[in-house]
Amino acid sequence: MIATKQEHKFNALLIELAHKGVMLLLVFFIASAVIFTAVNLVPGDPVSLRLKNPDPERVAAIRAELGLDEPLINQYFHYITSFVRGNWGDSLITGQTVREEIGEYFPATLELALLALFLGVILGLGAAFSAQWFKSGLWRNTALGLGALGLTVPIFWLGFLFIVVGSLWLGWFPSGGRFDFTLPIPQGSGFLIFDSLAAGRLDMLRVTFQHLALPVCCLSLYPAALVCGVLQARFSDPRLHTLLRALRAKGLSESRIWLIHILRLLGAAVITVVGTNFGALLGGAVLTESVFSWPGMGRYLVEAVLNRDLFVVENGLLLIILLAYLIISTADLLAFLSNPTVRRHSDSAS
Amino acid sequence: MSRFSTIFEYATWGALCLSLVGLFYTPYNPMEQDFRNLAFSSASFSHWFGIDGLGRDFGSRLWRGSGNTAAMALMALSLNFIIASFLLFIEQSGPRFLRRVIPLGIGIWVAVPVLFIGLVMMVFLKPSAGTLIIAVSLGNVPLAFRQLRILWIEQRNALYVLATEILGAGRRHLLAYTLWPNLRPDLMGLAKLILAICVLELSGLAFLGLIGDPDFPELGAILRQNQAYLFRNPMLVAWPGLILSTLLLLVHLSKSRSY
Numbered sequence: 001m002i003a004t005k006q007e008h009k010f011n012a013l014l015i016e017l018a019h020k021g022v023m024l025l026l027v028f029f030i031a032s033a034v035i036f037t038a039v040n041l042v043p044g045d046p047v048s049l050r051l052k053n054p055d056p057e058r059v060a061a062i063r064a065e066l067g068l069d070e071p072l073i074n075q076y077f078h079y080i081t082s083f084v085r086g087n088w089g090d091s092l093i094t095g096q097t098v099r100e101e102i103g104e105y106f107p108a109t110l111e112l113a114l115l116a117l118f119l120g121v122i123l124g125l126g127a128a129f130s131a132q133w134f135k136s137g138l139w140r141n142t143a144l145g146l147g148a149l150g151l152t153v154p155i156f157w158l159g160f161l162f163i164v165v166g167s168l169w170l171g172w173f174p175s176g177g178r179f180d181f182t183l184p185i186p187q188g189s190g191f192l193i194f195d196s197l198a199a200g201r202l203d204m205l206r207v208t209f210q211h212l213a214l215p216v217c218c219l220s221l222y223p224a225a226l227v228c229g230v231l232q233a234r235f236s237d238p239r240l241h242t243l244l245r246a247l248r249a250k251g252l253s254e255s256r257i258w259l260i261h262i263l264r265l266l267g268a269a270v271i272t273v274v275g276t277n278f279g280a281l282l283g284g285a286v287l288t289e290s291v292f293s294w295p296g297m298g299r300y301l302v303e304a305v306l307n308r309d310l311f312v313v314e315n316g317l318l319l320i321i322l323l324a325y326l327i328i329s330t331a332d333l334l335a336f337l338s339n340p341t342v343r344r345h346s347d348s349a350s
Numbered sequence: 351m352s353r354f355s356t357i358f359e360y361a362t363w364g365a366l367c368l369s370l371v372g373l374f375y376t377p378y379n380p381m382e383q384d385f386r387n388l389a390f391s392s393a394s395f396s397h398w399f400g401i402d403g404l405g406r407d408f409g410s411r412l413w414r415g416s417g418n419t420a421a422m423a424l425m426a427l428s429l430n431f432i433i434a435s436f437l438l439f440i441e442q443s444g445p446r447f448l449r450r451v452i453p454l455g456i457g458i459w460v461a462v463p464v465l466f467i468g469l470v471m472m473v474f475l476k477p478s479a480g481t482l483i484i485a486v487s488l489g490n491v492p493l494a495f496r497q498l499r500i501l502w503i504e505q506r507n508a509l510y511v512l513a514t515e516i517l518g519a520g521r522r523h524l525l526a527y528t529l530w531p532n533l534r535p536d537l538m539g540l541a542k543l544i545l546a547i548c549v550l551e552l553s554g555l556a557f558l559g560l561i562g563d564p565d566f567p568e569l570g571a572i573l574r575q576n577q578a579y580l581f582r583n584p585m586l587v588a589w590p591g592l593i594l595s596t597l598l599l600l601v602h603l604s605k606s607r608s609y
Contacts, residue, residue: 027458034470041474152598154550156557157573157591164584279463286465287554291577298465302558305472313473317466325461 089311107190109296116219124227150225159291176293268335275331279324359604372417378407380414415567423548429487434494464489477562
């Protein structure tokens, strides 16, 4: 009987995985087609725009070298196959390979976003559970305030307030940048926390955290508000109170009830809301990078778009969109695994 | 709670109207550098919010900026509702395959963050206020479409709608006296939610410099322009954010009003 149940769950998971895989392929083809069309709708030749003296022969030679003189359909095919192979061409501005540049900026954004997400979830869970446990007005108002703060205060303005308080008044944290430029940057994966730990340099780890502190705190308020809001809505559900009474009647301890049963039950909702809002978090990361002069993907892409850096725009944007979709899908799958009653009927309902 | 929400709702509409007045009237010209000799001076009787670094009355710039932000957000909201309603209409009354294709497309669309939709659009359109409005309205179509679809399906299957139809009500009567009174509260709630998102996203995109003219008086753009003076005169950064946050907080607090 147990085996049949597990088999059923495994089959359902396989179907869900296949569905997500097909959707990812669709996202890939549609997003790449839209980006490619947008790039090719630009009036003016990006190669001529980059050359100081656009000699027609030189322009033609560069265009031929980059494959820009071929029919559009061939160019699109070349674009998607090159993207899959990881051959993303050279930046028209810096001349460096796009892959190298993205390899430099992408870990910075991911480190910032993932840490902010982690801190945000902890803050949101803490505020919501405290309000529920202690039942006092102070905790309830703290949770309500966190929800309002995260959803109504613009992240870029909050960043400036953090700089004024944390850097100008207290002098505890640097106002911008990812690492102290007077020190050698830890080399390796591009994730400075991991690289500092791998090198065994605690001084570097301290500097990394000092630079991360303000942007991460600033960016974490949005996921914290979301998590807190979802949990508070769930806590007001009368069915949860019935379940609590039943678990208490079974003689389970409070910590076991909350940390094992209730947290697992609410986990699916938290994972779903965090996953579906990961795109917004990436958008917030772009704004945070701009405030804190953080050398991440957001600033890199904004500059590429404003400078019409063809290959950076094509590959960087596609990568970010695929990442956002992958995170959403992973969150859906995790929610499904933690609570199998969460099925695809949410799609049909919406 | 409902009484407070009503008060906040009136405050929201009041703040929006006051902002929009700034499009037609400001005490001083927000674009002209009339007070260059007073640059960076703090608040005074004649200049309530001081003078910015380029010698312009900062209060006038803030008022025009909040007017532009509010007007752009309202335009984005209207465009968003038009596109979402059109898609819903096609989905509900078009050929059968569209019932599968449109929700599938929306499912993919929702994966693309608004900021990146804005960036894709900036590739082929000139950075301008109009481009930002289109980007923000398109970016929020999945949210509006999904919510409108739920509302529509709920209403279509409601027993009181069926009863009114059986009693022989015409389409206009059904819409005006049965559907609209029931749809209105949820539509207003949705409109307020999307308006708040539009304000936040528009100012965010303007802050990134995607509005084109760096001197355009919009709250996000004003913040960007004054970020260089953060340590010298923090109030030049504090005021635009405070106005934005107040507007968003009012919308947030008025969302739970029951009609």
